[in-house]
Amino acid sequence: MTTRLIKLTNHDVKDSLEHPEQDAVYKSLIAEKQLEIDPKTGEYYRPWRFEVQDGFFKQSDINTDDLHFDFIDESFGLKLNSWDELIEKLKDLNSNCSENECYKLLFCARHGQGYHNLAVEILGSEAWDAHWSKIEGTTLDNGEKIVWGPDPFLTKLGEDQAKELNKAWIKQIENGCPVPTRFFSSPFTRSMTTLIGTWNGIVIQEDGADPKTLLKPPRQQVIIKEDLRETIGEHLCDKRSSKKIIEERASKYGFIFEDGFEDEDVLYKDDWRESVSEHSLRANSFLQDLFEGFPNDIFVNCTSHSGTIRALITALSHRKFAIPTAGTIPIVIKGTRVKPETIIA
Template sequence: MKISLSALLGLAISAHASTIEYTTVTGYFLQDETVTDPSTFDYTAVNFGLINRTYPADKELKHHQSTTQWERFYNQVQKFNEDSPKNIEYKVLFLGRHGNGWHNSAETYYGTPAWNCYWAELNGNSTVTWFDAALTPAGEAQALVAHDFWQKLIEEQKMHTPDNYFVSPLTRTLQTANLTFNGLDLPHGSAAFAPVIKELFREGISIHTCDHRHNKSYIHSIFPHWAIESGFSEEDNLWNGVTAETSAAQDVRSTQALGEVFFGESSKKKSYVSVTSHSGEISSILRVLGHRTFSLSTGAVIPVLVKAEKKEGKATTTSVSWTASAHCTVAPITSVTACVCPSSAAPVTTPLVATGY
């Protein structure tokens, strides 16, 4: 199946438009280095991965010897933006994965093959619900670790906090962002924690019900003071329980989402951006940014310094592939290394649950 991105997301694509080229600026964070192992990386133990080094802009600070690493890094980013032309800007994206959700626990319990081919297509079992999964107590604790770490850096390193906050519309990311940033004692003059809920920063869209978001009214009811972006549909029009995004399709979506973050009003002065999202979506964002593959554990956060260059040119309508996903209609009989449906329940591509929420 192929579908035009503009038709899928209701996006207007003009015949002549600017495009944005993204580059990861390396040399500032450990997560950019090939020697850093993502499986053992602990952002709280290594200062978000910020490398202890000097910067060219240090010489412009009167007392740079007494400033912290994060103060000097922020000064360097601001200097990059001051010295760059209008079509280039730099931002530090703080990419945070949600804490452990009930769907994560269910996948561990059932095993990945059985989860993918049957259980993930249900709304839950007799014990828990994983449709648009909420955080487990362990996931809540992971988000509070991030909260405490942000507060520690604010107090000890006078760290500049995000100028903008963006959040995926799925429940687990909303809860994670709230636990992470709500109630922080922010530095004087900092931007308030006023997140914008963005559809395009959601997890990769599969037939799993954990990727199916609640409707807009429900989201507003649990976080009534948060902004929901313009054009956000009442129902989830992207999930249908039959087809799934390919990686290429998700990268097109991530590119569109990033394009709505860069080059806004006073954008160069808002160089720190928080994006609370998901493992698959963060992987997609990193691909778009040209960053090395770097998997995040639940609740983890990594910053990435990004250079964005706006280029004028002729834009073309992009077609992206989605695929139908077969699954069992009853629990598989074996799923240690692969899913095997009972012979009386051949794989189908029809949803196991109703799509309206």
């Protein structure tokens, strides 16, 4: 099957490659952050160190051309002979590793096309960054009004992309692909809607529906996390809705909030935009929480944004890889938990 709806744009490629100097800035910042100790516990605030495990997926192979890679045609990029082989390898790694080590497979999914993505395609990247990203929307030459801020919805294409992902997941599950046991989402509507569309009827359903109709019961909850939101600030599409509105849109599908989730968006600023290195520190915080708080979940899904996936890639020292709207990149991660007395190279 050739993917017709999910494909790279020039802006996707630009997003994945811009500001390469931020990699070195992040490494300097995380080196300092990893040495900070909580005086109450005597433990590092960020005790986990992360490594990408090559050989599982084609996306981590430098020879894979991301500009022409179709993750649906390529079984999500699986490099092994079968999903059963992957499951067995991860089982062996976790059975034979040290007690302070853990291996997880993280499926990093990007939301489908939102109205802000459509605006970039129509208006151009330079004009978007300079002007359009800072306002709520516009009326096109054909008279159609599009609104992208704050917190835009998916376009019809974005909704259809999520449905295409749903079909792709069902096919891979039938071929033995492991179903995640833990789901996380950005608080933005475009990510939550994509997650619902992708997993609807597999492990996600509306309140009151018969759980016996799910392909892979039980019904899963989804934890909404601020650390998975898009790059913070300046672009109005990256200002989230209130907690009340988010709850109205997503709670009926099993979405719950992480502890301490604020009622209003206290992070967004009109006159400041988060750097890639700062965003990558936030991605590291998500990974810290994932490995510290969910030790038994080996197969995990997080649905977020191009900038957030780029930040995760930076935090993991994964090779750069462009992700289209509704694209997914699976990454096998080794986490090692260290204590302050451990000598860090």
